[in-house]
Structures are given as structure tokens and as C-alpha cells.
Amino acid sequence: MDFILSAVIVLGGIALVAAVILYVCSKKFAVYEDPRLGTVLEALPGANCGGCGYPGCSGMADALVKAADKGSLEGLNCPVGGAETMGKVADLLGMAMANTEPMVAVVRCNGTCELRPKTTEYGGLRTCTAMNACGAGETACGFGCLGCGDCVSACKFDAIHMNEETGLPEVDEEKCTSCGACVSACPRHIIELRKKGPKNRRVYVRCVNKDKGAVAMKACKAACIGCGKCAKECPFEAITIVNNVSYIDYNKCKLCRKCEAVCPTNAIVAVNFPPRKPKVEAPATGEEVKAEPAKASVESNKKETEA
Amino acid sequence: MKLRTFRIGGVHPEENKLTDDAVTQVAALPKQAIFPLSQHIGAPAKPVVKKGDKVKVGTMIAEAGGFVSAPVYSSVSGTVFKIDTVFDATGYRQPVIIINVEGDEWEETIDRSDKLETLSAHPELTPEEIVERIKVAGVTGMGGAGFPTFIKLCPPPTAKAECVIINGVECEPYITSDYRLMLEHADEILVGLELLMKASKVTKGYIGIEENKPAAIKLLTEKTAGNPNIEIVPLAQKYPQGGEKQLVDAVIRRQVPAPPAIPVNVGAIVQNVGTAYAVYQAVMKRKPLFERYTTVTGKKLKNPGNYLVRMGTPMRDLIDVCGGMPEGDNKVLAGGPMMGKALNNIDVPVCKGTNSITVLTDDDAKRKTPQPCIRCAKCVSACPMGLEPYLLATASSLHDWDRVEKEDITSCIECGSCQFTCPAHRPMLDNIRLGKSTVMGIIRARNAKK
Numbered sequence: 024m025d026f027i028l029s030a031v032i033v034l035g036g037i038a039l040v041a042a043v044i045l046y047v048c049s050k051k052f053a054v055y056e057d058p059r060l061g062t063v064l065e066a067l068p069g070a071n072c073g074g075c076g077y078p079g080c081s082g083m084a085d086a087l088v089k090a091a092d093k094g095s096l097e098g099l100n101c102p103v104g105g106a107e108t109m110g111k112v113a114d115l116l117g118m119a120m121a122n123t124e125p126m127v128a129v130v131r132c133n134g135t136c137e138l139r140p141k142t143t144e145y146g147g148l149r150t151c152t153a154m155n156a157c158g159a160g161e162t163a164c165g166f167g168c169l170g171c172g173d174c175v176s177a178c179k180f181d182a183i184h185m186n187e188e189t190g191l192p193e194v195d196e197e198k199c200t201s202c203g204a205c206v207s208a209c210p211r212h213i214i215e216l217r218k219k220g221p222k223n224r225r226v227y228v229r230c231v232n233k234d235k236g237a238v239a240m241k242a243c244k245a246a247c248i249g250c251g252k253c254a255k256e257c258p259f260e261a262i263t264i265v266n267n268v269s270y271i272d273y274n275k276c277k278l279c280r281k282c283e284a285v286c287p288t289n290a291i292v293a294v295n296f297p298p299r300k301p302k303v304e305a306p307a308t309g310e311e312v313k314a315e316p317a318k319a320s321v322e323s324n325k326k327e328t329e330a
Numbered sequence: 331m332k333l334r335t336f337r338i339g340g341v342h343p344e345e346n347k348l349t350d351d352a353v354t355q356v357a358a359l360p361k362q363a364i365f366p367l368s369q370h371i372g373a374p375a376k377p378v379v380k381k382g383d384k385v386k387v388g389t390m391i392a393e394a395g396g397f398v399s400a401p402v403y404s405s406v407s408g409t410v411f412k413i414d415t416v417f418d419a420t421g422y423r424q425p426v427i428i429i430n431v432e433g434d435e436w437e438e439t440i441d442r443s444d445k446l447e448t449l450s451a452h453p454e455l456t457p458e459e460i461v462e463r464i465k466v467a468g469v470t471g472m473g474g475a476g477f478p479t480f481i482k483l484c485p486p487p488t489a490k491a492e493c494v495i496i497n498g499v500e501c502e503p504y505i506t507s508d509y510r511l512m513l514e515h516a517d518e519i520l521v522g523l524e525l526l527m528k529a530s531k532v533t534k535g536y537i538g539i540e541e542n543k544p545a546a547i548k549l550l551t552e553k554t555a556g557n558p559n560i561e562i563v564p565l566a567q568k569y570p571q572g573g574e575k576q577l578v579d580a581v582i583r584r585q586v587p588a589p590p591a592i593p594v595n596v597g598a599i600v601q602n603v604g605t606a607y608a609v610y611q612a613v614m615k616r617k618p619l620f621e622r623y624t625t626v627t628g629k630k631l632k633n634p635g636n637y638l639v640r641m642g643t644p645m646r647d648l649i650d651v652c653g654g655m656p657e658g659d660n661k662v663l664a665g666g667p668m669m670g671k672a673l674n675n676i677d678v679p680v681c682k683g684t685n686s687i688t689v690l691t692d693d694d695a696k697r698k699t700p701q702p703c704i705r706c707a708k709c710v711s712a713c714p715m716g717l718e719p720y721l722l723a724t725a726s727s728l729h730d731w732d733r734v735e736k737e738d739i740t741s742c743i744e745c746g747s748c749q750f751t752c753p754a755h756r757p758m759l760d761n762i763r764l765g766k767s768t769v770m771g772i773i774r775a776r777n778a779k780k
């Protein structure tokens with residue numbers, strides 16, 4: 024009997040001491056975790072792409088909860104989930120949704136193999152960063168796309184691909200989450216995040232060549248020559264010309280397409296617009312009028328995929 | 331007797347010294363001379379002339395743009411045509427001064443006689459005076475990198491120079507400009523060495539020459555026979571012996587620690603023979619740096635040769651003199667085939683650091699298809715800096731910058747021995763160079779933050 028009693032007393036004693044230690048520890052070293060963190064994290068897409076500027080989705084969740092405590096979700100946006108996810112998160116936190124416009128990556132180079140002929144052959148490592156570090160690349164343009172696809176390998180969403188024919192990358196608007204990985208991967212800083220625009224319609228300058236007009240023209244037939252016609256034409260002062268290259272501010276642009284019409288090198292492009300109405304001078308027989316918009320819409324579709 | 335050489339790594343590329351018997355010719359004046367403002371390491375020079383100004387040979391056209399910088403002098407007489415940007419060797423645009431050549435009128439201050447001025451005849455030259463004259467003349471390293479020479483002569487207070495080593499190694503295949511210079515201007519080079527020794531307040535000087543230049547070794551040994559302070563060191567042939575750190579190891583058996591240490595931290599100041607000659611001319615003849623010896627070579631070139639070229643002469647002119655571009659696919663390099671930079675266009679001018687223009691044709695100009703790495707470690711045994719090139723290349727291609735920094739990528743001298751020796755033709759140096767420049771950027775940013 025003695026053995027049983029002593030065993031019960033000793034083990035019971037140990038259990039009691041351990042229970043006290045555990046209790047004290049759990050009180051003393053308790054870490055408070057906001058219960059909202061878990062729910063917000065669940066609502067985020069879990070891509071951990073870092074497109075929001077925070078280290079992964081948990082970092083973003085943390086920032087969202089903290090911002091909610093301060094009273095506003097402004098400035099925070101999950102580019103992957105977009106408005107839908109942000110709406111869910113705002114509901115969970117009982118906040119009004121911050122107003123964010125959907126963005127999309129845009130390749131600002133139109134130097135296709137045809138328009139921008141090769142002047143030299145590069146024999147080194149085929150990545151854009153390596154080629155950019157060695158020199159101006161295989162064409163005479165020291166600003167345009169190098170065509171080795173660093174942006175393609177940087178994209179985690181399979182949204183950017185090289186077009187073999189043009190030698191330029193093309194963004195898939197449906198898949199692009201505007202996380203910005205391609206923007207930072209491009210050593211030439213050609214890719215930019217721009218507002219997706221109403222019905223995905225956008226007008227932008229598809230060139231970043233800072234050379235003077237004649238030099239830029241010699242290197243590439245589609246180069247912006249900084250002539251300033253577009254800036255004069257723009258009724259909304261959305262266009263600025265800095266360092267011989269034109270830039271359209273997407274916040275001011277009202278998509279009137281006047282600049283596109285006057286650009287002498289077609290460096291300004293408008294995507295996803297319905298075809299322009301045929302000009303009055305055009306021969307107006309019924310069939311031809313019908314045929315022309317059809318042809319134009321094919322072109323516009325092509326532009327869409329290129330963008 | 332076994333000849334000295336550096337102890338770690340090294341390779342033996344085919345020599346191809348096609349022009350070592352070709353006596354140096356004076357290249358014709360160009361119609362238009364182009365002077366880049368950045369011909370050296372450091373801040374670009376600032377123009378001091380404007381469009382329409384008349385200049386003479388030896389007129390300063392741009393002053394030093396900072397402490398680590400060098401002035402640029404006109405090599406021709408004529409009128410400043412414009413100050414503009416043109417495509418440089420890489421294909422990017424760089425600021426230059428373009429001068430239309432008219433006649434050949436020199437500044438009066440330059441002593442154009444051939445008389446040899448010895449140091450003993452000019453006791454008035456103090457070390458400070460010598461350094462000042464070198465600085466004013468815009469002398470930079472003539473071996474290729476183009477570091478302003480006067481800075482090397484004023485080491486940081488933590489280091490003390492013990493000797494000057496003149497680099498007459500010329501381990502790059504094809505190039506013979508230094509060799510011809512040693513044969514044709516041995517006396518001037520020796521006076522240049524004495525000046526450098528006096529300027530850096532040391533008493534010992536060495537000239538390291540590889541064994542494949544016996545004529546130069548013989549000539550210089552004869553000339554220094556009675557001088558115990560100067561030693562001519564014949565070296566066993568191995569690439570990259572012309573690298574500063576390798577040369578210091580070969581000549582005085584001391585190893586330079588990892589960067590930021592430089593040769594002077596182990597007591598050596600290394601200068602190229604071309605620099606020694608330029609120092610002689612700058613100090614004794616008051617002639618600024620505007621001419622240099624350049625080899626124009628290539629197996630398919632009709633008349634390869636060595637030329638005394640006025641800087642600013644377009645490379646196309648020199649290639650035309652040698653018989654024009656050969657047929658087929660050509661690759662033109664500024665420098666030799668190991669470390670030379672491929673040119674994006676050949677209208678670029680000869681600069682302070684252009685020791686050679688090498689034209690590779692057809693198969694020589696093309697890279698071979700890379701195969702997978704079989705871990706044979708040939709690159710490891712070839713690396714003269716004791717690095718592991720295969721590891722650096724792989725980690726760089728995976729953008730693992732922390733790892734490559736830990737593996738001392740900044741010690742890489744970009745000699746290309748790894749890529750040369752690789753049986754799988756892997757583009758190792760491309761990756762390493764990319765990793766090195768990225769890591770250097772990261773280190774600079776980190777230091778700036780501190």
C-alpha cells in the first residue's frame with residue numbers, strides 16, 4: 024500500500040508543480056494575436072508575391088489589421104486579389120474599401136525585329152541584365168527591349184510571354200496581377216504599371232528612347248522622337264516631354280486618342296478601343312465599309328494581345 | 331634556374347603574337363579626333379573649351395572632374411567642332427569633345443627633341459614636383475584599366491611603399507605594344523622607373539618581363555648592369571601574370587589580401603611600362619598624355635602592326651591602315667582576346683587605355699555551345715585568385731547575392747581563366763561579372779547607409 028500511496032503523492036506533486044509553472048508561464052509570456060489576423064490572411068490569395076510591398080501575405084495581413092486600427096485602409100492594395108479581395112478584407116475588418124484602380128503591366132517598347140534592325144551580335148549570357156551590363160545590346164537603341172525575357176522568368180503568374188515574331192514580351196491582361204515583379208526585373212525600366220482603364224482601354228507611349236529625334240529614328244522606326252506634337256494636341260495637359268521622350272500621365276489622360284492620331288512614328292498606341300469610324304473620304308460602297316471595320320478590329324485585337 | 335611566376339592557378343592561352351617583329355609606325359593624323367571625357371576610372375573630366383575654340387597639340391581641353399580623375403589633352407591642332415554625345419564602345423552614348431584637325435601645331439612648352447634627360451641631370455625634381463607633373467599631364471594606367479597614376483604614388487597613410495614594379499609582362503595573347511615600347515624606348519622607361527621610385531620615395535625597382543620576350547630582357551638587363559637598385563626579373567610564361575596582384579606575387583613573393591587591400595598594402599606600387607614611358611615624357615619633356623603605343627592585330631588582317639597613335643583617332647582608321655576589315659563575321663576587341671571588350675561599333679576613338687585592337691574572325695569570334703557542368707574543377711585550379719568560379723557563377727545566376735559575397739566574389743579580377751579552361755564552354759565569367767557588379771552595388775549602398 025505504501026508504494027502505491029507514495030507513487031500517487033510524488034507524481035501528483037510533480038503534476039501540481041508543473042501545472043503551476045505552466046500557468047505562470049502562460050500568463051507571463053502570453054503573446055496576444057489579433058484574431059482578425061487569421062481571418063484576413065485567409066481572405067488574401069496566398070500568392071506571397073510581395074506585389075503589395077510587404078513580405079508575403081502574412082505581412083500584408085498584419086499591415087491591414089494595423090491600418091484598420093488607425094481607421095483607414097488607404098494605400099494598401101493586394102494587386103493579385105484586386106478589388107474583390109480588398110472588398111472581402113474590408114468587410115472582415117468593418118472598414119470602407121479603399122478606392123484602388125486596377126493596374127496592369129505595360130511594355131513600353133515597340134522595337135520589333137522589323138522596325139529596329141540588329142546592328143551587332145551578342146554572344147554572351149542570354150539574360151537582359153547581363154546584356155545590359157555589357158553594352159547597348161544587339162540594336163542601335165540603348166533604351167529599348169533586349170528580348171532575353173528576364174520579365175518572363177520573373178512573372179509568377181504566367182502572364183508575360185515573348186512573342187517570337189516581334190521579339191518583344193507581351194502581357195496577358197487577364198492573368199496580370201500588377202504585382203510589379205517584371206517592372207523590377209527589367210534592367211531597362213521599360214515595363215510600367217498603368218491604370219487598366221475603363222473597359223481595359225489605355226493610351227500610352229510605347230517607347231522610352233531618350234536620344235534626340237534623328238538618332239532615335241535611325242535606331243528604330245517606331246521610336247518616340249520627342250517632337251512634341253502630342254503634347255500640343257492634348258487638351259488635358261496629360262502629356263509631358265522629358266529628355267526627348269513623351270510620357271502620358273494616366274491620371275490626367277481622358278482617352279480621347281488625339282495624340283495617337285498625330286504621332287508621326289506611331290509610338291503612341293491606344294489599345295482595346297473599338298475601330299475608328301472610316302474616314303469620310305474613303306470610298307463609301309456598302310461592302311467596303313463593312314470590310315474595313317472588320318479588318319480594323321483584327322488589328323485592334325492584335326494590339327490588345329500585344330499590350 | 332627555374333623562373334619565377336605567381337603561385338595560384340593560371341592558364342596558357344595560345345600566344346599569337348603576330349606583330350612582335352613589326353617596328354612601330356607613326357599612325358596618320360585623323361581628319362576628326364574624338365576625345366571622350368571619361369577615359370579613366372573616376373569622375374569624368376570637365377570640358378574647358380567651347381565650340382569654335384582653336385586648340386594646339388597638347389592643349390588641355392578638359393580638366394579633372396574630382397580627386398580621382400584626370401585631365402584630357404588634345405592630340406591634334408584644329409578647331410573644336412562640338413561638345414556632344416556619341417556612341418561609345420558599348421553602344422551607349424557618352425559625352426565627348428570633337429575636334430576638326432587642321433595642320434599639326436604643338437604647344438611651345440613641349441620639348442620635342444629626342445635627347446635623353448636623365449634624373450641625375452635634374453636634381454631639382456622633388457618627389458612632390460614629380461607627382462604634380464604626372465597629375466597635370468593626365469597620366470593614367472596605360473595597361474587598360476586607366477587608374478590615375480598620381481593617386482597610386484600617394485598611398486594611404488596606413489601603407490608604406492617599399493618598391494616599384496614595372497609591368498612588362500604583356501601576358502595577353504596578340505598584344506605586342508608594350509614589347510615594342512621596351513625595345514624602342516628602353517632608356518626612357520628606365521628613367522621613368524627612376525622617377526616613379528623617387529616620387530614614391532623608395533629605392534628598389536623591378537621590371538617583370540615574361541620569358542617569351544628574350545630581346546627585351548636582354549636589352550634591359552644590359553642597360554641596368556651597373557645599377558643595383560633596378561632588377562630585371564624574367565618570369566615564366568603564364569596568364570594572367572600581368573594582373574597587379576599576380577605580378578606582385580611573382581616578383582616579390584607577397585600575396586595581396588582580399589579587397590579593399592591593394593598592392594601597396596604589401597609594399598608594392600605596380601605600373602605598366604607604357605605608364606613609365608608616359609611618366610618620363612610628362613616629367614622630363616612636359617608632354618601631356620595624348621599619344622600611345624597600340625597594336626592592331628588579327629589573324630585575318632592583311633598587315634597587322636604596332637602604331638604610335640594620337641588619342642582620338644577612330645579605330646576604323648587604324649583597321650583600314652592594316653588592310654581593312656577581313657571578310658566573314660568579325661569581332662573587334664579593345665584589348666586582347668582574354669580581357670578585351672568587344673566593340674559595339676568601330677567608330678570609337680583610341681583612348682588612354684587602348685593597348686590593342688584585336689580583330690577575331692569567324693570561328694575565333696564565336697562562342698561554343700555551353701554544355702552542363704561536370705564538376706571537373708578545372709576552373710578552380712585555373713583561378714589565379716583562389717576562388718571557386720563554378721560556384722560563383724551558379725550562385726550568381728540564381729541571384730544568391732549573400733552567398734557570392736561570402737565566397738569573395740569581389741576578389742575576382744575578371745581575367746577569364748575559368749571560362750578559357752572550361753571544357754564545357756560554360757559562360758562563367760558572364761555570370762560572375764554580373765554577380766560582382768551587383769554585390770559591389772550592394773556593398774556601396776550598405777556603406778552609404780552607415
